[in-house]
Amino acid sequence: MSRRGSQSLPQRRLRAFSPQNVADDQLLPLAFARGHNSASDDASFVRLAFAGRFAPVAMRFTTRTRPLATKLAERTGLTGQAVRVCPRRLSALANVPAPPKITRPLQRPQQRQFHQPQHHQQHRFASTMRLTADNINPNVRRAEYAVRGELAVKSEDYRARLSKGDASLPFEQVISANIGNPQQLDQKPITFFRQVTSLLENPELLKNEDVLINGLGYKTDVIERAKWLLKQVGSVGAYSASTGVTAIKESIAKFLERRDGFPADPAHIYLSAGASSGVNTLLNVMCVDKSTGILIPIPQYPLYTATLALLNATCVPYNLDESKAWGTDLDTIKKSYEKATAEGIDVRCIVIINPGNPTGASLSEDDVRAVIDFANQKNLVIMADEVYQTNVFVGKFHSVKGVLRQMQKENPGKYDSMELASLHSISKGMVGECGHRGGYFELVGFDPEVEANVYKYVSIMLCAPVISQCLVELMVNPPKQGEPSYELYNKEYTGIHEGLRERATALHKAFCQMEGVECAEPQGAMYLFPTIRLPKKAVDAAAAEGRQPDELYAHQLLDATGICVIPGSGFGQADGTLHFRTTFLAPGTEWVGSIVKFHQEFMDKYR
Ligand SMILES: Cc1ncc(COP(=O)(O)O)c(C=O)c1O
DSSP states (O other), X not given: OOHHHHHTOOOSOOOOOOGGGSOGGGOOSOEEOOSOOOHHHHHHHHHHHHTTSSOOEEOOOOTTTHHHHHHHHHHHTOHHHXXXXXXXXXXXXXXXXXXXXXXXXXXXXXXXXXXXXXXXXXXXXXXXXXXXXXXXXXXXXXXXXXXXXXXXXXXXXXXXXXXXXXXXXSOSOOEETTSOOGGGGTOOXXXXXXXXXXXXXXXXXXXXXXXXXXXXXXOHHHXXXXXXXXXXXXXXXXXXXXXXXXXHHHHHHHHHXXXXXXXXXXXXXXXXXXXXXXXXXXXXXXXXXXXXXXXXEESOOTHHHHHHHHHTOEEEEEEOBGGGTTBOOHHHHHHHHHHHHHTTOEEEEEEEESSOTTTXXXXXXXXXXXXXXXXXXXXXXXXXXXXXXXXXXXXXXOOHHHHHHHHHHHSXXXXXXOOEEXXXXXXXXXXXXXXXXXXXXXXXXXXXXXXXXXXXXXXXXXXXXXXXXXXXXXXXXXXXXXXXXXXXXXXXXXXXHHHHHHHHHHHHHHHHHSTTEEOOOOOBTTEEOOEEOOOHHHHHHHHHTTSOHHHHHHHHHHHHHOEEOEEGGGXXXXXXXXXXXXXXXXXXXXXXXXXXXHHHHHHHHHO
């Protein structure tokens, strides 16, 4: 609002503004203080308007309310209308166009009353506008997350129909191969984990140890661990410290030391509600606005692009090299980095997902070294998403932290200023407790003030679920050889690992036989990501439906077999290529045969 405008504000009470003056589609987000007797009523009305509870108000100004109203007018961008309101100009108001997208101005239209004389109850009337998809945060609208998108929704619809006895579908079960959700697909929880957590949830059971041991087969180490965890956390129903329970962070640090052969400091470990929440925290802290760029591998797990869209920051994609079993290619990374910086983007971080989702690739030590070296040259934070670190079938998992510490040892001083955030989770691996939402991240080399802000960010969310923090502890500190629960734990753990490897191999073998399909050997994670070459007619049919060709393929696969996979377009893929991602979590092998049969029919249909 201009100074002149503010000086011309009428001092006296405004006359009522009647909605009859204005056509429905022109309803202005204006309301008048209606006969209030006290300035404090008006002031609170304005405050409510600020809080979005009421329409912006033009009102009877007093010395107390004028500054608020002025600010309100500025904040709402309705300066002109709000401020110039005076009895003489009321008729002109009717001609001021409504602000964009005010479709329904009040919560309860039947009670819409812009002018109610002389009563405080009238504060009821004045909400501004309904939420519509057009007036919500555009960043939310823009974000995409294919893993739970249209296909997933359709598959749930099919599942519901089947459960109600619908026999019209050409399949008897839905196979959710779209998402790495192990226990949804019959992976059994590890007994030790669930026995301990059952005692954490219901400590009363500990009063009957003999029943636990002799009746339910709980081992003594289950009981000891539950007692120890309860001593550390108090109750799993209580908030913990913001970054997590100290003793659990110490357990994680010991695990990292055993894994990498280098020390870890619990003070830089943050428990999170799954790795997703860690990624969210880190990106929120790092991204300022559109000028912030984050290097993201393509194809990628869409959490990254979706979160960047929410933050209105810039995704700087770098393609993984399919010809090198989806490894990283330094030249490609450099080119993406240079292109983005030439466009004025402040590239701050490179994400690596190892083992990869959706690719299933497990990075070689050389690849990890090359990324570290590049990040060091360009002062990039490395965000290492290592949630699949135990899902490795070929070679060995190389943690970025372990490799970085090794490089620091080999080259004293050279890599000392590197910043690394590594994430892990209870969702994947043989634990598969994704419904519990637990994970952690470790920060290395971050500026203490930045870390203080990370602390602040996580503390705004209070803390990660405490039961899931306990599951993280169990994951990083499972029964050891010689302990009572070890034998069963080891049997279950290796059984799940081998089952995954067998299914991955069977699926890979099937894909290799399919016409126009190429698939890298399964190395890790829970996914295969075959390339599919589809006939031109299929590409045209997809275009006619306004879909990508791999989307058409995935829809038809679901419609024909009940198997839900995600088209490569949902993860990003090199131009001119088509893929789909499937998990290999579903039990049995008949469904693999169904994919082979469907593929043949699809190819014949569009040949
Ligand atoms: C690479 C990757 N990172 C993070 C996540 C999310 O893990 P969480 O369940 O711990 O949030 C997933 C889930 O599929 C994933 O694939």
